[in-house]
Amino acid sequence: MDRKTIESLFNRVGEIRCLVIGDLMLDEYLWGRAERISPEAPVQVVDILREELRLGGAGNVVNNLVCLGAGVTVCSVVGEDDNGGALLEAFTRQGFATGAIFRDPARRTSRKTRVVAAHQQIVRIDRESREPLSCAIERQVCDWIAANAGGFGVILLSDYLKGVLTPQVIEAVVAAARPAGIPVLVDPKGNDYRRYCGVTILTPNRKEAETASGVAINDLDSLARAADTIMTNAGLEHLLITRSEEGMSLFSRTADPVHIPTVAREVFDVSGAGDTVLASLAIGMAAGLQLSEAAVLANIAGGIAVGKLGTSTVTPAEIINAVALTHSDSDSKIKNRDVLAALIAAERARGKKVVFTNGCFDLLHAGHVKYLQKARSLGDLLVLGLNSDASVRRLKGEKRPLIGEEERAHILAALDCIDYVVLFDEDTPLELITALQPQILVKGGDYTPEGVVGREVVEACGGHVELVTFVDGKSTTGIIERILERYA
Template sequence: MDRIAIESFLARLRGLKALVVGDLMLDEYVWGRTERISPEAPVQVVDVVRQDLRLGGAGNVVNNLVALGCSIEVAGALGDDADGRSLRAMLEAAGIGIDGLVFAPGRTTSRKTRILASNQQMLRIDRESKDFIGADLETQLAERIRALADGCQVILVSDYLKGVLTEGLLREVFAIGRAAGIPVVVDPKGSDYRKYLGATLLTPNRKEAQTASGIAITDEASLCRAGRALRDTLRLEALVLTRSEEGMSLFLADGREVHLPTEAREVFDVSGAGDTVLALLGIGLGAGLSVELAAKVANLAAGIVVAKVGTSTVSPDEILDVAGRRHADTDLKIKGRDLLGRVLERERERGKRIVFTNGCFDLLHVGHVKYLQKARNLGDLLVLGLNSDASIRRLKGPKRPLIGEEERAHLMAALKCIDYVVIFDEDTPLELISALRPHILVKGGDYAPEGVVGKELVESHGGRVEIIPFVDGKSTTNVIERILERYRDE
């Protein structure tokens, strides 16, 4: 179930660490009003209202990771100038590790100034150096990256062709990633992608893929040819080709191709969307997600970001909100274990009494419904621990369940008496009960309280166990037997 996997991933973000390598720059936004034409030239006059200075380039990848709550180290070359010192101070103030920064005398730190009026960008002014850093700085950076990679789950490479990511440095970065056993994810630039040989995954957009592959992308077929060509030539584990309003396409090492439609509701500004994709894809792979699921999360995040003006970021709550809209009536009730634990902690603080029960609930029948309604009446919230498909097979044999865990979860969440559903994979709910700490533990049937799993745990923090008898003659086994009896001849 993708949304539950996404919830679980987002809940673990604060324990993840990323190393961002690339072209760091400052993004300056000058906001104003324009109501007249200059008497000096046929141009609009902008009356400045406010100014905003942000991390840009690879720094916007850092911004995205900060918004997600990750730990970050950064490596790159800055000019030994006022903007370089300002950029370093901004990173320090945000709690970013800066041991990977080197200063290059005579180099101009990149600064892009955007003039905006009525939410429209009118002009951009760039101040920067584009010359390649020298061999000494390349060696220094490689040594610092090697030291910083230890303890990181992913290396994110953000290339803006400003001269920091030389071919030699890229080779070192890819080798460091392989040696550390962590993915190296690259947002590429330029026409010659041979310098990226050794990366784990690349995230070009349509125009970049066309330029690098030499294949004119005019339709779906030519786009796929370009994606396959780049994946195969560079021997990538995957290539994720972003397609603006059409979503993204994945070209995987096993030959599969997955096309994800856009998640954007409205598009105001695409600047920085590629940085968001790089950040979410990279940290997703670093967390152990499959390429496909990491891309789905990145696609959700990109759809949120392009609806904002200027290079923006996205929060875990925004991602969860969008992920939950596909099943607005039921999906929002289905939670991963970590997230549900935090939700219930807030409910406890509000004085709510939490009731917990668990089961397979394969083939929902009236006995189940009556039981759950009675359980809900014992407190303020009813949490259902639902056995996963794998745990049911271990408990009831290889022919069960008849209905998969995702369908069962949505069926149970559709019941008014159930407030939350959480799937668990263990043979007993003991670990789940320990994590959720309910006030009341409910079991059905002819159990004695002493035989209920989790009884001691619940009672240790002042809770209690309740036994609710099942409705006579109502069981999944009976339903299956009646079906077999009536349709055996057919």
């Protein structure tokens, strides 16, 4: 999982439509300080300094998806009480349609009150209903799912065992999603996961996995046994078990387990971290990442969430920064085309003069470096279009390149004179130049201005072509020939 992949994912995340179905609740936080003991009982006295009301349960999943940039619709049931009204008002303020949030006068809307002092929870107070939906309300929910669920890119079931996700509701989701190829992700609860049969993946934590499997998890062998039991009982193809400080483990019927280590960071509060994992995993899957890559994304996001106090959300910038910390500085310069196009447009808008050049740059040598330094001196920043391995093979033969595209990209990105590197797979950089619209297009002195690909595009935007002479006697071919001569 590299930075450019994550940046590109979040660049298109707004196109993803997510449906969240599950138990909505209000999370109330009472923040204060505890500096004395009550004379009435041996308990702390908390002086409340601040109060906060947040969307909890499935609402926290919604918040996470929104913070990640996705479009979200929520389907649930709340009571016709003050808390239910507050939930609907909160969704309305954030611009969400509430037509799929049904109200039941017989239900009590869940509200969890957490008292926090000295950066830790002192006590939690729950007020809620846990009964399954009435038959009439359940039918309304199932009918809405049947009519609408097929139009989403991913469906998330947030189960807190408060009665919304009945077996019939889950069956309705699977029936609507499976024909359309829509992934269904579930944050499960309880000890009987057979009710989730037909979904794409479950995301229990270690304790939940132990409860559901009846297997005490204390090493990788017992973890594998627990996973196999859950997957067999629930008829699953995939299972992601979150393991706190030990990271995550992804199990699939058709692949070996993938154990993803956690990123060391201070843990303040794990409440809501499962919601963050579910949301980020869903975004990754809907964006087309491999399941193992989506799990890595979820692991990074979950690690950020536990470093915050209270049920929290995670932003794309936080995830990108976390990924950047695991790579060298050169990684931050390597971009996918869509991300780079937006960056370059912003640079031009700020009055920056953008220089572009391209090439294979196989076996980097002094001639390359001098050429690139000269190109950079012509403007404010230099973008290098780098031929992919497939492109190099078509241009120079099956034995090239000698250095793979990722290595070439990182070597070039390490040069101070280069601001961005972007790979392209076409035989010429015309599409890339069209997307970036640089003001200066640089090629070697062995070209004529008329023969430079992309000249018309650049000149149409008011730019021009510059030809830079290569250093005599420096070439990749010459290096290869000397190696063969000396070591053949």
